[in-house]
Amino acid sequence: MPTHTFVLNGRSVTVDAPDDMPLLWVLRDKLGVTGPKYGCGVGVCRACTSHLDGQEFQPCTHSVKDCAGRTVTTIEGLADGDTLHPVQEAWIDCDVAQCGFCQPGQIMTAVALLRRTPDPTDADIDQIQNICRCGSYPRIREAIKRAASGGNP
């Protein structure tokens, strides 16, 4: 079986996996990294959203081969040790989560959005495709704005 090496949450990892295995299952089933969630497997729910070289991507629709030699960050790699990322802090301050299942993906999407657009408008936030079946959307919006303003609402 081919091996693939990439940087995962700051460490280099090498896995044996078929070239076409979606990264989601490499992460979840081979590496035990379960922060990225399965919600559809076809790129439409965005529950698995993580970062590839700092950009948001959906590991369910990217093969492990395409990630070789690149840098993958999942929700587990966002905080700096015990120090949470400001977006994670904003999520706690705004008490965003309900069931929580979509939230790793929502947070990774928000972090990528704020990197591209440090002061997003409502229209920018409206572009987010991630489903939250619990309907926490208003608090997601509030948390993004809070993080954008450096923690001040």
Added chain:
Amino acid sequence: MLGLPGIPDVLDLGDAMILAGLPTAHLLVLEITPAGRAALHLPRLEVGQGLTTAIAMLVADELDAELTDVDVPLSDGRPELLFNQLTGGSNSVRSLYDPVRAAAAAARARLVTAAAHRWNVPASGLRTAGSAVLAPDGRRLGFGELAADAASVVVPAVPATPKPADQRRLVGRPTGRIDARDIVTGRAEYAGDLQIPGAAPTVVARPTTVNGTLKSLDASVARAMPGVLAVVQIPSGVAVLAETFDQALKARDALRTTWTPGPVADLSDADVRAKLRAAHAPFLLPPLLTPYLDGEFDFAFVNHAPMEVLTAVADVRPGRAELWFAAQSPIIAQQTIAAELGLPQSAVTVHVVRGGGSFGRRLFFDAALEAAQISKAAGRPVKLMWTRNDDMRHGRMRPASHHRIRATYGLGQVLTWEHRAATVRTDLSHGLGEALTGAGFNLSVAGISLAQAFFLLTEKNPYNVGIPTQLLAELPLQLHTGSWRSVYSGTVRVADEIMMDELARRMGQDEVAFRRARLRDAAGRALLDTVAKAGDWGRPMPAGQAQGVGYHEENGGRVAYLVELDATDRANPRVIKAVIAADVGQVINPRGLEAQLTGALSDGISVILLAGNHLDNGTFREGSYADFHYARQRNTPPTVEIHLMPPSGAPGGAGELGVPAASAAVANAYARATGTSPRSFPINF
């Protein structure tokens, strides 16, 4: 009140469930560990409703513990609890409020008594604060240091009664979720995240139509594929076990199967609608001399689509079985799975794991039952996942329904209100019937079905509209259905609220004033006033935009929604603002309540404007969120304003409360913005 023979007079479904759970309500386990943590073992499921946080607040208040010292693990299935481990009917806080406080107050009394013995001082002079017992002279013993002694206190030396409300620090204060940090760091574990040794990723190939059966199978190619561990047959399909889900899915695609069509293979939406129309009981009152208004409404099937797909881990061995999944009804699951495996109930352990949403879906343990069958057949532990497509095509649905309403009126009064609801039969076989029997309901004496009892207990018209009559006709179809957040009210009350608007306009009255003049409950009138004032009801709106209101009361709570909707682009109407006012009696956590009301708004927007499932020749058309259009960020309002009334009385249920009122407000705003009378939901389907 019901007033039927064989049925106790209770106010609503929640009361009935509390009655059923009463004999075992005191069997809560509150443990103080030597490390000083208080763990309330919760016989309910957390699926995002914030229940564990609300319970932790109650415990922390009564114990005088720090909130951060309280844990609320979910109990395994406990058959001795009988009917008291069913999460549903917006009933958890209502049913646990007294028992949890009693358990915590008793624990506090024992800790104080243990400290008094240790120090040899009168217990009455001691106080508690910050997870410790304090003496007047400044001495302090942490709860952890007293845990062992407290456990052996038989008769506490101080009263073990819960505190009066004015001495509580936490209840009623906006409080963040106790599991927020776990969630935002990805550490919160759902069934699919558990690392159970040897549990093989597993998926099931399912029939081409709902409830079809396997005709032929050739698994030779699939079995030879890399990573495949086993292929086994179960009643609902063919299971593939592999080293990873990717390999299981690819091997599932490689199975060569043919299927016998299921019992509804010749049915499509149009047929179901026609059958529902034919199922109605006739109206009692033919319109003779009085003016009347008729309305007919269709609601589509709606998948629950919780974010976390159905997932269950099962480890079935000779003589015993162990399961891990998000279970709303773990006791019934344990009984059913034990019977299926030919094991005594005591040989089956059900570990209850937090769920990624439910909305009623996890009342049923479809995946757990299959996982048990597969684990038994394959002789190894399995981690079964239903794909999104599996749950869209073969999962459960809010049943499609048709509603016929006739209101007669005269001299400014509504004289009669008849509502005939016909729904595809709702599967309620998840322990509710047993619970109602336990509560003293004798349905056979009353001569009604379980669904009729449920309907009677939940469907109430809150207005003075002469003599309201409501009847349910059920259409039995072999489809998978289930209670969907707010159950019958999600359609019955929505149709009523749309008719209230239409009748108000017909009678030349303002929609809010018309409701207000007829609402029986004063607290409800205050809510209408609140949203009308805060939402500036009646303000001029640009063409294509309008406001709409909806009101609902159930399970000891009441709520009003006022939304503003922009329908300039009819294909993409958007709710642009919402003002919500709620009164649910005693609120434990206002932040949690607001989250439930906001979530209900998303549900209302979705089921009214966007999201439903089509039945095409015995199979559901939608396959994922790509075509099942649950609301996304762009469909929900940037501005949501929530007003909570001051706490009073006992806690009401809030998890489902918002859905009917939010749905109605959206439908009414759409009607006013477009000048149309929407009759079929979702509108853009």
